[in-house]
Amino acid sequence: MFEVVVPATSANMGPGFDSLGIALGLYNKYYFEEIEEGLVFEGCPDEFKNENNLVYISMKKCFERTGYQCKGIKIVFDTKIPVSRGLGSSAACAVAGALAANQISGDVLSIEEILKLTTEIEGHPDNVAPALFGGMIASAQNKEEVLYSKAKIDESFNFYILIPDFKLSTQKSREVLPKKIDYSDGIFNVGRTALMLCALSNGDGHLLKASFQDKLHQPYRSKLIEGYDLFMKTLNDLDNTAGFISGAGSTLAVITKENDEKVVEKLKFIINNLNNKWIIKKVDIDYEGAKIINS
Incomplete structure (x- = not known):
């Protein structure tokens, strides 16, 4: 064995x-x-x-x-x-x-x-x-x-995942996506992806929020995840931090350069104000x- x-x-x-x-x-x-x-x-x-x-x-x-x-x-x-x-x-x-x-x-x-x-x-x-x-x-x-x-990812970044007690199948998450996108949305995502890769490599925490923006899947999938809007609104109060949907969901992820205590405090605020049960995990790469x- x-x-x-x-x-x-x-x-x-x-x-x-x-x-x-x-x-x-x-x-x-x-x-x-x-x-x-x-x-x-x-x-x-x-x-x-x-x-x-x-x-x-x-x-x-x-x-x-x-x-x-x-x-x-x-x-x-x-x-x-x-x-x-x-x-x-x-x-x-x-x-x-x-x-x-x-x-x-x-x-x-x-x-x-x-x-x-x-x-x-x-x-x-x-x-x-x-x-x-x-x-x-x-x-x-x-x-x-x-x-x-x-x-490459600069070692100064920290990762957290928020895992809910409800499932979200990839098939269901795919079904809500549009069949076609605007040319401008494609350009938007290409630019943000390139910026994100450079920001993660260089440790540019101040670029996280802008570089993790998306117009291809998260605006549609976010409607399937109860609490997503509160999640993003709360994280906007943190500098050097970005939140995003992990895979097709339902887990939400956070990358940050902020200190652990402040981040965990904000994440606990989020899950304490949601109907479903969530757990927070700090994870290494x-x-x-x-x-x-x-x-």
Whole structure:
């Protein structure tokens, strides 16, 4: 039996729709063992103990690529990434399954081939790329090729996530998006994305609010998240701080250079005035990405 550890991820990051993602210090752990026959799941809800389990689906697709004939599989789950909260839970499953199957196959595929495989499963690389490589990743698809590069983040920034007790499916979040956008909105987001990457790299906290503005997805998805308007209004009182929807939601994220005490005080004010239950977590950036631990 061996272990695969995969970090949570926050994609989109304000204006970086479907192109930017960051790995966070919140982890799912999966334990894999090839057995004589059958399919055994432990530690996950009963509804996922079948062949439609995303970890298993990812394993099967990887075995198809490697040509390995697997006899049977046992998977044990120890998961901390909440499901359908915009923190990359499905990407973590896809990455874990592919890495595990490749390990069982004898490390046939390169990490770039794993990235391509998991991107096919997820549909886009903005979550799977940081899950695999860690850090903040800019990614894009060029026909069948997946392009990526790790962006620098100045160590002076702090990250927080606000996780609610309600789910928000990616499908529902996609449905509210417009089919077409104005040319001016596209220009707006291109400029903000470029500014954000430079601001994060150079430690320019005073540029956070402006650079995290977005016109492609957050104006539409924010209506699905009760408390979003209060969240943004409250954060406007903080200098060197920006808030954004993590992935497709429902989690909200904060990046700041302000002191912890002031930020936590503001975040507690927000969640104490909302109807749903929320938890606040300060999270580190994970710079390692997914890893395999052999017992």
